[in-house]
Amino acid sequence: MRIIYLAAAMFVGVIFLVAGTTKIGTAPILRTNAPGEASCGGCHSGNINTGSGSVNFNLPAKYNPGQTYTLNFEVDDNAFASGRHGFTMTALDGSQTMAGSFMALNAGTSSVQTGTVSGAQRQYMGHKNASASTDDWTFEWTAPASNVGPVTFYTVGVHSNGLNNTSGDYVYQQTFTIAPASPPQADFGASKMALCLGETVTFTDSSQGSINAWSWSFGADASPATSMSANPGPVSYATPGTKTITLIAAGADGVDTVTMVITVEEAPTLMLSPDTVYNCSGTPVVLSVPILSGTFEWSCSLPGSDCQILDPNAFSTSATPNWPSQIDQILYFGQLTSQAGCASNLDSIIVLRNPTPEFQLVAEDSFLCPGEGTSLLLEELGSNEAPGPFEFSWVIGGFGDVDSVFIQPTVSDQWTALVTDANGCVDSFEVTVDVFEPQPISVNELGGSMVGVDEGVSFAWFFINATEDTLVEIVGANMSTLNIDGLDTLPGYQADIVAEIVLENGCTVRSEIFGLAQIISSLEKKWLQAIELYPNPSGDLVRLSVSELEQDFEWEVLDLQGKQVLARQSAYQEAEWTVKDWTPGIYLVQIWIEGNSYFQKLQVQPSK
Structure with missing residues (x-):
């Protein structure tokens, strides 16, 4: 130009x-x-x-x-x-x-x-x-x-x-x-690009250049319709739809025009369906609306923790309310907010509670000894308002649609039965049956020829015939202790015995098997505890002592093949010898005390 x-x-x-x-x-x-x-x-x-x-x-x-x-x-x-x-x-x-x-x-x-x-x-x-x-x-x-x-x-x-x-x-x-030159470059911003009917929007001039006059037109059904201010006040609209806003900025160096389109939305209308549903305690309520745009929020008439809404902002979700006592109706509210932020009316679904079955599960005997059984029975309570007929099922046991069963458990357990009423509402009932689990009872050596057990209120003793897998009662043996002298002369004698014990809780149990061949007399125990061989292992001098012995004892040393390494000799309370020149290895020291022999191992190691 x-x-x-x-x-x-x-x-x-x-x-x-x-x-x-x-x-x-x-x-x-x-x-x-x-x-x-x-x-x-x-x-x-x-x-x-x-x-x-x-x-x-x-x-x-x-x-x-x-x-x-x-x-x-x-x-x-x-x-x-x-x-x-x-x-x-x-x-x-x-x-x-x-x-x-x-x-x-x-x-x-x-x-x-x-x-x-x-x-x-x-x-x-x-x-x-x-x-x-x-x-x-x-x-x-x-x-x-x-x-x-x-x-x-x-x-x-x-x-x-x-x-x-x-x-x-x-x-x-x-x-x-x-x-x-500084020609106008018209421009402006809006406080929101989409608004709800009844809300206001503010337009702010951001034009560049030398400007001394502004002319605004706010579109159809705007209030006010026009303005000559640089930054006009709030504008509202009487009707929904798209609105074209025009700004003309003028100055000494020219005129420029800019337009903007905003959207005015009418608040959505919400109608939830169905408006009434029935709910069994403990079962979920389906909450759903056929809408996929905007945002949604669910709430209820109970305190928040009792509403139990799975996802309060989902269009389709579920809730499992915690029904407080004396409350038989809950309102679940829904509200839709459009993409422009326009909130709908608050609509609700009425949830009515169906009564659940009221029964109790009882055990004829809640404490059992091993091998015993008992009957379990579902009893309808007088306060039950749930309609029949009722169906019954059992969580364990594989029982059918029956209200009583006989069980013979091996361990303590909780038994659960389900009752379903005519409305399909289900409730569960539990009872615990304890089964006594005995701890091992050992037969103890009491000194001399006596053995016994430490607990029980009545007793019986038996020989064990392992060949015939039978028990032979020891006649007259009905105390917690038993004298084993002369047992080998009794009919049905066996080397193994067992005690049958009735405990204070009424359960009968058996002791651990006791082998008579394992008995060591108290005298033998005494001398085994009195013999001391030291140092062991040794590569030089070895000492052998028998404490509390008031007479001589005899001893010899053998190798593992039974060959005599050191000849039999006697000593009073203590003997000693050197193994300095012996071949390293294991040797057996045989000691004779009061006509009985005892063995001790000696380990010879290389001399230093």
């Missing part, structure tokens, strides 16, 4: 060159008095800005980036009738970089040249074929493609006296600055 501006005297930077006859053809470059340049006053000495004339430059007040302007520059001075007129100029931004570009419109009177200052190229607009009859020049300047800030035109105009020397001419140096 090209705009022609007629003469308007402005402050611009241009260099004008007319020097005798040397620069009549083409204006000089690098003489605009711009930073880094000289002035035409260097050749046309003296009289800088002292003449009665002036220069006129019709720059616009502001520039729009990339726009082309038609400019006119005039040297207004006719002091010399035969004098000539000339000029030169360049345009720079704040960083002293060439701003925009020039183009001559009359090749006979104007010229465009380039020069370099500090490595940067500059363009120069100037006269051509200077004469007395031409004192103004029309040309084009295209503004920079982007906003580079203020642009300064460095200009020099010359009116020469025509005497073909360097003195007596008039030189006019002047700078003109043009600012970038």
Whole structure:
């Protein structure tokens, strides 16, 4: 776009060159008095800005980036009738970089040249074929493609006296600055892009540029419908739908318009179905709505922990309410919120509680001894309001639809039965039956020929016939203790015996099997405990002592093949010998005390 501006005297930077006859053809470059340049006053000495004339430059007040302007520059001075007129100029931004570009419109009177200052190229607009009859020049300047800030035109105009020397001419140096235009760029924001009918929205101006007037139109059925304020107050709408908002921003540098579309939504209507359901305690209530947009929230008339809603924000979920006593009705509420945030009415589902079966499970005998059994019976309570007929099932045992069963458990356990009424409501009932688990009872040696057990209230003793797998009662043996002397003379004698014991809880148990062949007399125990062989192992001197023995004892040493290593000899309470030269290994020391022999192992190790 090209705009022609007629003469308007402005402050611009241009260099004008007319020097005798040397620069009549083409204006000089690098003489605009711009930073880094000289002035035409260097050749046309003296009289800088002292003449009665002036220069006129019709720059616009502001520039729009990339726009082309038609400019006119005039040297207004006719002091010399035969004098000539000339000029030169360049345009720079704040960083002293060439701003925009020039183009001559009359090749006979104007010229465009380039020069370099500090490595940067500059363009120069100037006269051509200077004469007395031409004192103004029309040309084009295209503004920079982007906003580079203020642009300064460095200009020099010359009116020469025509005497073909360097003195007596008039030189006019002047700078003109043009600012970038600031056309409006209309823009605004909304407090919300979607709102519910009855709500308000606020629009905030965010336009750029020089603006002094705003004109708003808020769309159909808006209140208010229009505004002339930069930031109007809240706006509401009487009807739902899409609304087009228009802002016109105007200023000295132009007008701009922008639009925005928002949505006004009517609150959704919610109707839950079915509106009434029946619930058995402990079973889930299905909560569902055929909606898939927006958000949903479930709640209920009970405290939050009793509602037991699986997912309160799901369109389809379930709830297993904790029914408080004396409460037979619960309201589950639902509310839909649209994507615009519009909340529906609050609708509800009424949940009525069906009575659950009221029974009790009893055991004829809740404590059993091993091998015993008992009957379990489901009894209907007088407070039962659940309708029959009833169905019965048992969690363990594999029993059928019966209300009583006989069990013979081996361990303590809890037994559970389920009762289902005519409405399908189910409740469970439990009873615990304990089975006594006896701990092992050992037969203990009591000294001499007596053995016995430590617990029980009545007793019987038996020989065990392992061959025939039978028990033979020892007649007369009905105490907690038993004298084993002479048992081998009784009928049915066996080497193993067992006690049958009736405990305080009434259960009959048997002791552990006791082998008569394992009995060691107290005298034998005494001497085994009295014999001491030390050190053991040994590689040198070995001592053998028998404490509390008031007479001699005899002893010998054998190897593991039974060969005598040290001959049998006697000693009183203690004997000693050396094994320093013996072959390392295990040896047996046989000791005779009161006609009975006892063995001790001796380990011989290499001598040091």
